[in-house]
Amino acid sequence: MVFTSFLEMVENKFSLHIVDQIIENSDLPSGGSYTSVGTYGHHEMIQLVVQLSQRTNIPVADLVRTFGEYLFTQLIELHPQFIQENSSVFSFLQKVDSYIHVEVRKLYPGAELPAFEYETPVPGTLIMSYRSSRPFADLAEGLINGCIQYYGENINMVRENLDEGTAARFILTEAEVK
Numbered sequence: 001m002v003f004t005s006f007l008e009m010v011e012n013k014f015s016l017h018i019v020d021q022i023i024e025n026s027d028l029p030s031g032g033s034y035t036s037v038g039t040y041g042h043h044e045m046i047q048l049v050v051q052l053s054q055r056t057n058i059p060v061a062d063l064v065r066t067f068g069e070y071l072f073t074q075l076i077e078l079h080p081q082f083i084q085e086n087s088s089v090f091s092f093l094q095k096v097d098s099y100i101h102v103e104v105r106k107l108y109p110g111a112e113l114p115a116f117e118y119e120t121p122v123p124g125t126l127i128m129s130y131r132s133s134r135p136f137a138d139l140a141e142g143l144i145n146g147c148i149q150y151y152g153e154n155i156n157m158v159r160e161n162l163d164e165g166t167a168a169r170f171i172l173t174e175a176e177v178k
């Protein structure tokens with residue numbers, strides 16, 4: 001589903017021609033014909049994004065962040081209950097590790113999911129730490145941004161990288177209501 005969404009985004013934001021080009025120029029064990037229920041190696045996604053970056057001159061990190069925002073809307077269209085159960089960004093985000101991804105694992109038994117840890121040092125601040133065996137901190141950032149945009153809340157995000165894409169801290173602060 002992540003792969004079909006990605007190619008859909010490339011088609012919408014660029015063109016079908018670019019979709020064909022990036023598939024042809026990547027060395028994909030799957031051959032590039034994805035289904036929404038299949039499981040594919042993350043190296044295929046990295047190759048597709050790198051190819052797209054070369055063709056569009058847009059940095060990989062920007063493309064992955066934009067994709068994360070797009071993917072968020074796709075995921076909640078498929079699974080609207082997660083939005084219905086949470087009335088705010090902080091409540092939603094704090095459910096990702098202990099509940100949403102747990103449910104995801106039941107629905108998609110092959111899913112490989114990252115781990116998140118949470119800290120709430122003071123009211124109005126949530127620190128969400130990402131750790132994965134795969135380098136998708138940019139995707140996490142895009143998904144968090146997608147979540148903030150979806151709820152329409154005024155939240156500021158600062159990111160601290162803990163290594164090359166497999167670990168990062170996102171410090172989220174609610175704007176003060178005056």
Ligand code: HEM
Pocket residue numbers: 002075076079082093096100101104108110111112113114132133134135136137139140141143144147
């Ligand atoms: C803002 C909230 C969320 C964040 C920050 C987040 C973060 C991530 C990240 C970064 C990955 C990539 C894998 C990795 O890093 O190792 C991932 C994978 C995934 N997430 Fe989430 N996620 C969020 C919400 C959701 C929701 C709402 C759903 C579905 C209802 C979902 C379903 C999935 C699925 C299916 C995968 C793919 C697993 C695989 O590749 O095998 N996530 N998530």
